[in-house]
Amino acid sequence: MRRIQTDIETANWMKPHRVVQRDDLANEWSPELFYLVISRNGTDIDFVRQIFKKGVRNLGWIADHPNLVDGDIIAPTKALSGHPVLYREVDMHHGFQITNRCNSWCLMCSQPPTKSDDQWMIEEVLDTVKAIRKMPNVIGLSGGEPLLEPRGLKEIVNQINLKSSETHIEVLTNGRLLSKPDIEETIFDRKISNVSWLVPLYGHADFLHDYIVQSYGAFEETIKGLLVLQKNCQPIQLRIVLTKPVLENLVPLCHFIGKNLPFVREVAIIGCEPIGFALANRDICELRIEDWSETILSAVNELERHNLTSILMNIPxxxxxxxxWQYAHRSISDWKNSYVDECRGCLERESCSGLFSWHEKGWKPGKLIPIMEEK
Ligand code: SF4
Known part of the structure; x- marks a missing residue:
């Protein structure tokens, strides 16, 4: 989560506020939203306080900051760590977490789940969506496991659909709970629009998938969940995060997908993020991707043989x-993406995913060599 350290005055702490230029306030104002007016001096602050005194309670001011842009959505907090930035128009990737809880415990989880009650996160996402000024082309919804909150998830999907019929929603879920008829009913009771489902699959056999997600029975539930998605005509991206046991079985896994799950739209092969549980399970998560390039090539060939599209993510x-290269995407969210000294002068930097910013605490995914020849 990105945070910003700057002064804020508001009567509505923790509520998502849209950041607005003073001159745009009248045009953008709506009674159900909260606003923070960018303030550069005492006159701007007095302007906000005067309006507030007249009974307009849904606004406050935020001191100007180099990282602040109008259209940002910020949840003001009194915590010393700074105010969370929930949304930024200029970002390339947009996503919301709807819970921190999860029913799996993946060995390389980048965001280890918590057990605490976090229903407030759904309210926060709903308020944030309302506050967005310019809806993006794609919004990701993730957790934890978003299907632990099926009603909340459905409400958020409806809210996004209502706000923009152009915005596509990508739900990142382990799919296990779709095997439960009541959850299938909650999600698909009425037609669901503009959604695709990103579902991880780590093995062609139960013992491998269950080991990676550290949950007995998960493979069977995920496969049932995928069949539920197929039955409801939903687009599916399967996701394979690369750890050593998965790479050792990547080609059979792609064969299994081609044979048994030919209805999926695409398969994403994803570099492991060096953070969270991956740091604790370094022995299986830390890899030099170049040592496995033949395996990845064979896996892509296997998918192609079954007419399945491959995507490579988080791999320089x-x-x-x-x-x-044709399959590689610039997939790392803006706020956690970095390039290193080796990237200086690289001709492919614009089309390369680069690294996760926290690679220094973890590892680089291999020996980086700047590309100096034209494609
Ligand atoms: S050197 Fe080039 S290809 Fe390698 S990580 Fe950096 S930008 Fe990407």
Whole structure:
């Protein structure tokens, strides 16, 4: 979560506020939203206080800051760690977490789940969506496991649909709970629009998938969940995060997908994020991708053989054979993306995913070599 350290005055702490330029306030104002007017001096602050005194209670001011842009959505807090930035128009990727809880315990989880009651997160996402000024093309919804809150998830999907019929929603879920008829009913009681489902699958056999997600029975539930999605005509992206046991079985896994799950729209092969549980399970998560490039190539070939589309995410181009560059995406969210000294002068930097900013506390995914030849 990105945070900003700057002064704020508001009567509505913790509520998502849209950041607005003083001159745009009248045009953008709506009684159900909360606003923070960017204030550069005492006159701007007095302007806000005067309006507030007249009974307009849904606004406050925020001191100007180099990282602040109008259209940002911020949840003001009194915590010393700074105010969470919930949304930023200029970002390339947009997403909301709807719970921190999860029913799996993946060995490489980048955001280890918590057990505490966090229903407030659903309210926060609903308020944030309302406050968005310009809806993006794509919004991701994730957790934890979002299907632990099926009603909340459905409400958020409806809210996004209502606000923009152009915005596509990507739900990142382990899919296990879709195997429960009541949850299927909650999600698909009425037609659901503009949603695709991103579902991880780590093995072609139960023992491997269940081991990676540390939950007995998860493979069977996930497969049932995928069949529920198929039955409801939903687009599916399968996701394979690369750890050592998964790479050792990647080609059979892709064969299994091609044979048994040919209805999926695409398969994403994803570099492991060096944070969270991955740091505790370094022995299986820390890899040099270039050592596995032949395996990844064979896996993509296997998917192609079954007419399935491959996507490569979180993997720098210089660690991949050229034949695979066409599948690589700039997939790392803006706020956690970085490039390193080796990237200086690299001709492919604009199309490369780069690294996670926290690679310094973890590891680099291999030996980076700047690309100096044109494609
Ligand atoms: S050197 Fe950096 S920018 Fe170039 S391909 Fe490698 S990671 Fe990407």
């Amino acid at each position: 181009l210089c660690l991949l054979p050229r034949r695979l």
